[in-house]
Amino acid sequence: xxxxxxxxxxxxxxxxxxxxxxxxxxxxxxxxxxxxxxxxxxxxxxxxxxxxxxxxxxxxxxxxxxxxxxxxxxxxxxxxxxxxxxxxxxxxxxxxxxxxxxxxxxxxxxxxxxxxxxxxxxxxxxxxxxxxxxxxxxxxxxxxxxxxxxxxxxxxxxxxxxxxxxxxxxxxxxxxxxxxxxxxxxxxxxxxxxxxxxxxxxxxxxxxxxxxxxxxxxxxxxxxxxxxxxxxxxxxxxxxxxxxxxxxxxxxxxxxxxxxxxxxxxxxxxxxxxxxxxxxxxxxxxxxxxxxxxxxxxxxxxxxxxxxxxxxxxxxxxxxxxxxxxxxxxxxxxxxxxxxxxxxxxxxxxxxxxxxxxxx
Amino acid sequence: xxxxxxxxxxxxxxxxxxxxxxxxxxxxxxxxxxxxxxxxxxxxxxxxxxxxxxxxxxxxxxxxxxxxxxxxxxxxxxxxxxxxxxxxxxxxxxxxxxxxxxxxxxxxxxxxxxxxxxxxxxxxxxxxxxxxxxxxxxxxxxxxxxxxxxxxxxxxxxxxxxxxxxxxxxxxxxxxxxxxxxxxxxxxxxxxxxxxxxxxxxxxxxxxxxxxxxxxxxxxxxxxxxxxxxxxxxxxxxxxxxxxxxxxxxxxxxxxxxxxxxxxxxxxxxxxxxxxxxxxxxxxxxxxxxxxxxxxxxxxxxxxxxxxxxxxxxxxxxxxxxxxxxxxxxxxxxxxxxxxxxxxxxxxxxxxxxxxxxxx
Numbered sequence: 014x015x016x017x018x019x020x021x022x023x024x025x026x027x028x029x030x031x032x033x034x035x036x037x038x039x040x041x042x043x044x045x046x047x048x049x050x051x052x053x054x055x056x057x058x059x060x061x062x063x064x065x066x067x068x069x070x071x072x073x074x075x076x077x078x079x080x081x082x083x084x085x086x087x088x089x090x091x092x093x094x095x096x097x098x099x100x101x102x103x104x105x106x107x108x109x110x111x112x113x114x115x116x117x118x119x120x121x122x123x124x125x126x127x128x129x130x131x132x133x134x135x136x137x138x139x140x141x142x143x144x145x146x147x148x149x150x151x152x153x154x155x156x157x158x159x160x161x162x163x164x165x166x167x168x169x170x171x172x173x174x175x176x177x178x179x180x181x182x183x184x185x186x187x188x189x190x191x192x193x194x195x196x197x198x199x200x201x202x203x204x205x206x207x208x209x210x211x212x213x214x215x216x217x218x219x220x221x222x223x224x225x226x227x228x229x230x231x232x233x234x235x236x237x238x239x240x241x242x243x244x245x246x247x248x249x250x251x252x253x254x255x256x257x258x259x260x261x262x263x264x265x266x267x268x269x270x271x272x273x274x275x276x277x278x279x280x281x282x283x284x285x286x287x288x289x290x291x292x293x294x295x296x297x298x299x300x301x302x303x304x305x306x307x308x309x310x311x312x313x314x315x316x317x318x319x320x321x322x323x324x325x326x327x328x329x330x331x332x333x334x335x336x337x338x339x340x341x342x343x344x345x346x347x348x349x350x351x352x353x354x355x356x357x358x359x360x361x362x363x364x365x366x367x368x369x370x371x372x373x
Numbered sequence: 374x375x376x377x378x379x380x381x382x383x384x385x386x387x388x389x390x391x392x393x394x395x396x397x398x399x400x401x402x403x404x405x406x407x408x409x410x411x412x413x414x415x416x417x418x419x420x421x422x423x424x425x426x427x428x429x430x431x432x433x434x435x436x437x438x439x440x441x442x443x444x445x446x447x448x449x450x451x452x453x454x455x456x457x458x459x460x461x462x463x464x465x466x467x468x469x470x471x472x473x474x475x476x477x478x479x480x481x482x483x484x485x486x487x488x489x490x491x492x493x494x495x496x497x498x499x500x501x502x503x504x505x506x507x508x509x510x511x512x513x514x515x516x517x518x519x520x521x522x523x524x525x526x527x528x529x530x531x532x533x534x535x536x537x538x539x540x541x542x543x544x545x546x547x548x549x550x551x552x553x554x555x556x557x558x559x560x561x562x563x564x565x566x567x568x569x570x571x572x573x574x575x576x577x578x579x580x581x582x583x584x585x586x587x588x589x590x591x592x593x594x595x596x597x598x599x600x601x602x603x604x605x606x607x608x609x610x611x612x613x614x615x616x617x618x619x620x621x622x623x624x625x626x627x628x629x630x631x632x633x634x635x636x637x638x639x640x641x642x643x644x645x646x647x648x649x650x651x652x653x654x655x656x657x658x659x660x661x662x663x664x665x666x667x668x669x670x671x672x673x674x675x676x677x678x679x680x681x682x683x684x685x686x687x688x689x690x691x692x693x694x695x696x697x698x699x700x701x702x703x704x705x706x707x708x709x710x711x712x713x714x715x716x717x718x719x720x721x722x723x724x725x726x727x728x729x730x731x732x733x
Binding site: 139140141145146164165166167168169170171172173174176177259260261262263264268269270271274288289292293294295298299302303306307309326 | 499500501505506524525526527528529530531532533534536537619620621622623624628629630631634648649652653654655658659662663666667669686
């Protein structure tokens with residue numbers, strides 16, 4: 014009888030201890046692992062991307078490349094890593110891929126150089142880092158992150174940014190690393206066209222295909238946004254800018270608020286398109302503000318900016334975004350946008366993945 | 374009697390014609406001259422500006438300099454000129470004045486150079502122009518305007534921006550033009566302090582005055598915002614950046630949305646302070662968005678950003694702003710801000726003017 018009581022008492026104590034452990038465990042872990050959902054969205058540029066002009070092989074190459082980038086970011090997010098690490102990992106894959114206008118594969122300036130820009134932002138702290146106009150940094154997104162984490166500054170430019178990268182031990186390459194034959198041909202076409210005077214241009218209107226090719230070659234950016242299992246948001250964008258650009262032109266990609274923004278209170282956003290219009294609208298921050306101060310949904314705010322205000326001003330392009338609830342937006346007002354996402358909404362739930370190039 | 378009738382008829386016709394003229398005149402002119410109100414607000418930087426540390430002579434010099442800049446902008450606005458011309462004119466005066474950290478009087482970089490940044494924006498069209506990291510352009514604000522009006526771009530940097538200025542016939546100077554003895558001494562002090570290692574710094578805590586002096590010397594910007602008689606808004610900002618800056622650092626001044634923004638639907642804003650924090654908050658655009666999407670007043674939005682969100686993040690500084698109704702805001706969370714405004718609220722109404730340096 015005494016033994017029975019002891020067994021019961023022991024079991025009660027065990028069960029109590031177990032509940033206590035679960036309670037404490039939850040209490041301790043809850044601020045760290047807030048949810049089991051993670052989302053990663055990426056883009057490889059928006060522009061004249063038409064199914065009628067793509068071969069199945071080309072389409073396959075782009076899709077496989079997007080999937081590689083998604084995979085790199087997912088590896089981080091799946092195991093409970095940071096959104097910041099995931100967007101950096103995904104963008105590095107796209108930077109290393111010559112198909113996209115960022116890192117290797119960057120377009121050429123008017124002077125035949127590859128000048129790269131990048132920005133990254135942490136939605137937890139509003140910490141941000143950016144570089145512009147660099148020619149020897151293999152992965153600009155990682156230097157942007159070093160600016161954020163290892164300097165007092167947000168934005169470094171030109172030779173100074175390269176000196177910083179060198180001091181911090183980041184990988185530098187000879188400028189010839191960025192030289193790809195396809196982008197070089199693009200520059201020659203753009204130079205030829207820009208050398209024609211206006212009279213000749215109007216007398217010799219471009220064939221529609223040629224005009225679309227030039228447009229396609231002029232812009233391009235890569236980017237990633239993520240929501241991690243801890244509920245944190247991050248955004249990253251990297252680009253080679255505009256083919257045949259002159260005068261040290263900087264687009265929206267490295268400008269915090271224009272091409273890149275992340276705030277845990279609203280959303281993480283990365284833009285691509287005709288940079289000047291994204292700067293004038295301060296695109297990414299405007300969407301976050303409409304959510305935070307105007308009570309709009311991510312989808313409504315993103316659609317209004319990209320499908321209405323951007324074309325009304327004369328610009329075009331698109332963006333990717335994820336909000337704190339895991340909602341995704343990928344609007345664009347061009348023919349297509351290289352894009353994809355991967356997400357898991359609960360611990361053992363299905364992993365959803367999609368990559369796309371054209372309009373649905 | 375017949376003559377009497379004729380005189381009456383003539384007078385009736387004259388009066389009718391006069392009324393008709395006034396009616397047509399109003400009809401024709403009303404879209405152009407929407408109101409007779411104009412407002413110009415300027416700043417010359419925020420920071421450690423204390424009455425206890427200023428001599429009456431210094432105070433007088435700063436006040437007279439601010440009044441000169443107000444006068445230059447008022448000349449434009451009084452006669453019905455554009456807000457854009459007024460802010461450019463006011464900023465040029467401040468750029469030419471060695472008292473302020475912009476144009477002549479710019480602080481030195483770590484390498485002993487003067488690298489200048491500027492931005493301008495037109496609230497009518499959201500057109501914008503900016504340059505960063507230039508060393509030979511006498512009036513950066515006028516080159517920023519040329520970028521806006523004479524290029525397809527918004528932002529040009531470094532040697533490219535200088536090449537652009539040369540092509541457009543803007544005034545270039547030898548870099549020695551920007552060399553002022555006071556700023557050179559500031560660099561030596563900053564270099565000395567930055568060369569001390571952290572141990573020494575902690576062993577030799579700075580005297581309060583010395584710390585304030587360093588802080589005062591580190592930042593500084595000039596700017597102007599205006600509402601013209603046609604109801605249009607414009608903003609302009611120009612700076613030499615941060616004393617002893619390295620690595621091609623760019624602050625908020627030339628970043629559209631961060632240090633400078635103008636939109637006829639909301640407000641025109643120019644910021645000054647610890648640039649990195651203004652970039653992370655995208656300060657100027659955030660205030661415009663809170664007005665446009667959140668229905669807040671300029672004063673409420675500006676106060677919340679400058680007096681709450683900015684210090685909460687660890688930054689400091691101030692801004693000047695005017696909205697489409699002519700309301701002014703000039704909040705700052707530093708000891709002082711060089712600032713002033715001039716306004717006339719009706720055609721023959723009194724002209725109100727005020728310049729101030731310290732907290733009220």
